[in-house]
Amino acid sequence: FQDDELVEELRPGGRLDEMVTLGKDLPVTWVIDPDLLASVDAMANGYRVKDGTGHTAGTDPNKELAGRWLGELEKAVQGRKVVALPFADPDLASLAHRGKAVPGSLGHLQSATALAGSTVETVLHVPSATDFAWPVEGAVDPSIMAVATSAGARKVIARSDSIRDDDLSYTPTAARPIGGGATAVVSDAELSTAFQGDMVRAETSTLAVQEFLAQTLAITLEQPQDRRSVVVAPQRQPSVSQAQAMAAAVRGLGAKRWTEPIDLVAAAAAKPDPEASTSVPRASQYPKKLRDSELPVDAFRDMKTTGDELSDFKVVLSRPDRVVPPVLAAINREMSTSWRGRTTAAAIYRVDVQDV
Template sequence: MTRPAPALPGRSPRRSLRAVLATLLALPFVVGPLVAPAGATTSVGSSATATGTDTMPVTVQISEVSPAVLRPGQDLVVRATVRNDGDTTIEHPRATVLLNRFRPSTRAELQAWTDLAPTAAAGRPTAQVTLTEPLAPGATAPVEVTVPAAAIGLLEYADSWGPRGLSLEIGDGGRRVGLQRTFLLWLTAEDVAQTRVSVLFPVVGPATSVTTTTEDESTATSDEDVPVDADATAPTVDESALESLTSPEGRLADLLAVTRGHPSVAWAVDPALLEEAEAGGPHARTWFDEVTTRTLPGRDVFALPWSDPDLAAAAHAGHADLVGVARDLSAATPDDTFGVTPRTDLLWAPPTGTDSSTAALAATLGVGTLVVGSDLLVPTDLRVTAGSRTSVDTSAGTQDVLVPDATLDALLTDPTSVEPGATTATTVQRVLAETAVATREDAANVQHLLLAPARDWDPDVPTATAVLDALESAPWLQATPVSTLIGSSDTGADRSPLPTTARTEQELSAAEVNALATARADAQAFASVSDDPTSLLTGVDESLVAPLAVAWRDDPAGRAALVQQAVAGTQERLAGLSIAPLSNTNVVSTHSDVRVVVRNDLATAATVTVELRPAKACLTADDSPTVTVAAGAQETVPVALTATANCEVRVDALLTTATGHVVSPTVEFTARVSPTIEGVGTVVVGILLAVGLVLGIVRTVRRGQSARRGARTEAEAIATGEVASVGVLGGGAPATGTTAAVRPAPTEEKR
């Protein structure tokens, strides 16, 4: 219990100009003058003396500053809970509200105020109460202090609106034993400039896995009946994990609770999560029903690529195509799954590893907007607030980027990282102070700010709800859909560039990404032979995209096993086309055929090319015939061969697509090539005939020459009187010395 004490004298807003100037000179809102030496006393009345160290025995938790935005003529009420964490009793506890009446002009000054040590000066006393009982060690007590409007002492000029430093001090006699700092928001005019603020929640679930489904043996009609989806891989999530996330205390249930009642909050949703929730357990189905029927309608909704792939991993491996596949899967998700027609022109970068290649990936895919973390593209001039929309130049062109406001993001998701010991009330006051200063920085050119928490944010529902309420109700703020921010222009603020390379160990390795991409390319090629390729590819893309999910960064070992499973499962599906075994054969003719039996065990017709590939040049295939084989049938295809020499050669028989991609196991056989006597004889006979022809001509010529030579010799003998002895038929040889009379041959004239 607290007992009101008389209000401390306040400052009149209409003091003389001299007094005001003196105050401005004496108490500027900077760190130095606010710091009081340890053990010094504050200047007014009953304010306590600071302790000699930064550690206070009493913890002060402000639970309410009412109203959050104070207007002239209103009383200020500060409520808190105090707890004695020390070892001694606080005998005479007293609570005092202190106010620094000077307006900070930069957001850095806001941080400087909250960073001050608890021993530092904390403002001028405005009102105090004395607790009715001593505060024993470990004891807690509620505190409520009302500051009358007359004691506020702030100027009421139209331009004097904005934040002021506010503190609640606990004293014990003449010393300070506890303190918490926050802000008062002073509003002197309703017609003030407005800063646009957008809020975007990423809504993703647990990592998507892959399960293997096999054919029920009872459906097979024979050993060769293999359905298209036999041994198919199908994506799924851990149902128990999803049930936990969508239960009343789960992260997804909390996101839903925070979003409820705030139509300006946009969602970027993984459609894989919605599909799994629709088919999940009771909590998941209840969550899905509320999301699709009451939450998403009427607000900006963006469909993330299916399974929320890791953009950085895909970019570093050079496989933007896999992210494109995930986007296609999202685009193909029925609108009924969302309850609305979502936009698909937004990508969300992973928490680490984002660099220039990640932005280039988004530009390559032609995605309008990339959301990055607030730790990237930091404004170089921190004295002014930069808008959240910017653009970066990449190797693939200019890419629009949304950069959340770092301080506002932290206040929404983890306020104690900004103000240690922050409560819901102090968080709201800090958000209002930050946005008020940002609005006042350049009233003629106010910025558009974005709050976009991380994927794994598990909101504190009361604090997050209070922050969103404040963003929607503050007079200097305008809650605006994210689509408006996307459609706005770049503010042109100078920012640090994206890192050139920022690989991280948590991301999927390039080798694993390449394995997934190769498996998909093989599946696409295999399906191209079918007259219904889609039926052969059902579930393939989902199973190969699933290991890319950002959620798998938390389980690298499980992800590696999933990659192997997805690749193996895809390869198992590339079956159903084959060549019947071929026996070894003798090729005994220069030209011959091999008859190849092509089998199609698929559920669709397939058009394939039959190729024979001899290992030696002594045998060649004259052509590669193309054949269409009906589902569950086989065709015999003759393939012409040409033998050019004797040899023994291994021949590979296989089926390919029109582009040469192999789609069947290779069948080997041996060909013993020995062209027949008929073939060789023809060549030999031809050669012999040619030789005989030449010899005949030569002989004929030689005979002609011998006859003429003989006639000429005989004539010469007669002319010289030398006559050869010629035997007489049936008689003996002429006697030696006798001369046979030879009648000369008749001349042409005598004939």
């Protein structure tokens, strides 16, 4: 590990601990990056942390903390739907707009997808759906859809401010057939962004919860005679206070006040509304802010260089299975959505992987 920061998120009250504590009692679908599971599992089974030019062993309390968190997560997902994203959550938009022209880049996405289900089953001992893709902020265009489906995704989580229904006076069911056997699962933009920003102050979080509940009621009253499946896909990495506000809102919908919970897999399979838009927006409509934060072409060239060097090196190894999979996993991490807004850190990481 580069550092021991993950431990702080696993501690009682930490971000990841709070996600499990809150989520275990809520009717939610667990959408998981398998790399997180692999990383925490490595911690639980003995790990080392970079220390200057060397490294030191992780402490026993931290190993126990990691094992406890995995045990709690395993209990939380029992009987629930689990969606496994491709390993390390690759940035599909960056790959579509800047990476696919670099030879081998799509192969990394395919290998990341292949790792997803087996990692979840190995660590959590539950099956998972591996045919979902989730572009950053649900923003899509034809090239993103093509890249997502090229690796086996048949359901792409989009958002209603990308695939729009401007001609409708109501919110339609989320599932939209877009051709080729693929389905866009269009989450509601207002509900999905309701808990962004500062949720630490009580008045702010309370207002967000009230607005969330009011919006779900308004959607219901648009067509009260029609049952519709509405998907909420919030931010990938909510803070503790954001997660707490989201949990309060979901609890507020309990007792079947005007909604009933449904899992993401069932929502994706719901009968589509024939009036709903199935048009994927053009590349020119992709948000400039998101495009500006994408991984550069040089990032994918670095991945290719590392992959080529690995291919040359593995022929002299007596046990390539001890070297090749970890380096390939590191290359997958270079393509992660988590590097958005962290250009310098991403570049340093790629250099570190090459140096290994």
